[in-house]
Amino acid sequence: MVATPIGNLRDVTLRALEVLASVDVIAAEDTRTTGRLLDAHSIRARLISLHQHNERAAAEKIVALLAQGKSVALVSDAGTPGLSDPGALAVARAREAGYRVVPVPGPAAAACALSAAGVPSARFLFYGFLPARAGQRRGELEAVKSLPFGLIFYEAPHRVADCIADLVKVLGAQRTVTLARELTKLFEEIHTCALGEARAWLEADAHRGKGEFVLVVWPPAALEKSGLSDAAKHTLEVLRSELPLKQASTLAAAITGENRKTLYDYGLSVKRDP
Numbered sequence: 454m455v456a457t458p459i460g461n462l463r464d465v466t467l468r469a470l471e472v473l474a475s476v477d478v479i480a481a482e483d484t485r486t487t488g489r490l491l492d493a494h495s496i497r498a499r500l501i502s503l504h505q506h507n508e509r510a511a512a513e514k515i516v517a518l519l520a521q522g523k524s525v526a527l528v529s530d531a532g533t534p535g536l537s538d539p540g541a542l543a544v545a546r547a548r549e550a551g552y553r554v555v556p557v558p559g560p561a562a563a564a565c566a567l568s569a570a571g572v573p574s575a576r577f578l579f580y581g582f583l584p585a586r587a588g589q590r591r592g593e594l595e596a597v598k599s600l601p602f603g604l605i606f607y608e609a610p611h612r613v614a615d616c617i618a619d620l621v622k623v624l625g626a627q628r629t630v631t632l633a634r635e636l637t638k639l640f641e642e643i644h645t646c647a648l649g650e651a652r653a654w655l656e657a658d659a660h661r662g663k664g665e666f667v668l669v670v671w672p673p674a675a676l677e678k679s680g681l682s683d684a685a686k687h688t689l690e691v692l693r694s695e696l697p698l699k700q701a702s703t704l705a706a707a708i709t710g711e712n713r714k715t716l717y718d719y720g721l722s723v724k725r726d727p
């Protein structure tokens with residue numbers, strides 16, 4: 454499973470190039486797109502196609518190739534295969550058949566957007582694509598709107614404006630969003646604003662309605678701006694280093710007079726795995 458660039462062709466890793474140059478077969482989502490990447494690095498390879506509509510048959514083909522002793526690399530059009538892209542079925546089939554599946558990590562639009570968004574939270578829900586139909590989209594947004602996490606959405610260029618309109622309707626105009634557009638490409642833009650201002654930003658430049666987008670919705674404001682004093686946060690952090698969060702919040706509330714639930718939610722939002 455080989456990750457490839459999400460725009461800038463120089464973002465391919467040395468290991469990805471080595472693997473792509475050495476395997477017997479490359480299974481590609483679009484053989485022309487992958488062909489351009491291979492050409493840029495003077496790699497000649499046998500390509501087969503594996504996309505959303507033939508994934509089952511292509512997975513069988515890959516397993517048959519593996520059974521013949523061939524090595525197969527799987528790539529998508531951009532980024533990490535299997536991440537909002539085909540690949541999972543082929544991986545499952547190869548594993549079931551007893552073959553080793555090796556991830557060769559590299560670019561992923563979600564991680565790329567997140568790294569430059571500056572969201573004050575350690576916890577995120579990677580949502581990927583919302584449904585294309587507005588009713589379903591709003592329903593799914595209702596289910597996640599109050600989660601104490603940042604939310605990462607992928608969206609097709611022609612649906613970004615509609616998606617933002619629904620985010621405003623369901624999550625509220627005040628919630629903060631980072632719009633990451635055309636990442637690693639010539640017209641890359643990363644803009645943070647209130648959801649209610651996002652439409653005006655999109656419309657301020659005719660090009661902005663186009664291109665690829667990641668939308669990073671920040672956690673609910675109560676967590677972003679918890680209103681806790683630095684002393685209360687510090688007290689919670691000291692207690693947290695020795696105690697479970699629940700107990701630490703109760704004690705921190707007793708010591709500082711702050712609200713226990715606010716302390717607990719703040720603790721959740723900044724909790725980092727060791």
Ligand code: SAM
Binds near residue numbers: 538607609
């Ligand atoms: N497998 C890819 C990954 O690892 O990120 C995602 C593929 S998914 C079919 C395509 C979506 O990813 C786009 O609609 C957009 O939301 C996001 N995306 C991909 N490339 C991007 C880029 N250069 N800038 C912003 N978003 C991008």
